[in-house]
Amino acid sequence: MSQHTKTTGFPISHVMGFLMSLVLTFGAVFVALKTSLPLKTIIWVIGTLAVIQAAMQLYMFMHMNEGEDGKAQLINIVYAFFIAAVTVFGTVWVMSFGM
Structure with a gap:
């Protein structure tokens, strides 16, 4: 240990x-x-x-x-980029098409 x-x-x-x-x-x-x-x-x-x-x-x-596990940090970063992309593209879509 x-x-x-x-x-x-x-x-x-x-x-x-x-x-x-x-x-x-x-x-x-x-x-x-x-x-x-x-x-x-x-x-x-x-x-x-x-x-x-x-x-x-x-x-x-x-x-x-x-940190010991770099995989968890990579997953967190990918997830954060996914959430950011969904937020940005969803906002643009709603504001462009009014849906």
Whole structure:
């Protein structure tokens, strides 16, 4: 039986994750407001930065790399994406067709 030891030092990984989130956010703001790129390109860049930020936050803040059973965490993530997709597409469907 192994015993896990928990360190209570300074959470440098959380600070680094926060700073990386700020960099990605300000990068998206810069692309949106200070560049003369076509609208489609701006939307793709912002979307890409958003996906990168979401993945980084799952890894750094939600501790997706921790735990003994990575399968349960993967199932939870897939389920969350399914619920998000059903919510978004269901809302668009209802608002578009009034059903």
